[in-house]
Amino acid sequence: MKGYGKLLIEFSYELSKIEGKTGSPEKPLSDLGLLSYRSYWSQTVLEIILGLQGQDGNPPTITINEICEQTSIRKEDVVSTLQCLQLVQYYKGQYVISLLKEVLDKHAVSMAKRKIRIDPKCISWSPKDWSRRGKW
Secondary structure, eight states: OTTHHHHHHHHHHHHHHHHTOOBOOOSSOOHHHHHHHHHHHHHHHHHHHHTOOOSTTOOOOOOHHHHHHHHOBOHHHHHHHHHHTTOEEEETTEEEEOOOHHHHHHHHHHHHHOOOOOOGGGOOOOOOOGGGSOOO
């Protein structure tokens, strides 16, 4: 039964992507809930960052907002995850993401354990248009 909580979290974010909205769990989160969401956020944000390609010999760039758009994770949750992973560094007047080998190794191990995933191409769902509901 291990991994189903993260699967449900992933599913809820895939639905948020279809809706075109950012999502976040209801607050306050329990300690275990925070651990589950933080684990999902960490894996998801790292997947995005590791998938980046630089251009013309330059390092890849991405903004927090772009990460939010690609993942449907709220800005505050992305920032807190990057801080928790200690990936954010202040360098020459701007914040940069710095990937440490330990973080990459830990990410590889955790992704190897994550066997069951949601395939967004298999989701057949349209969000309800609440603006078209009948008047009472």
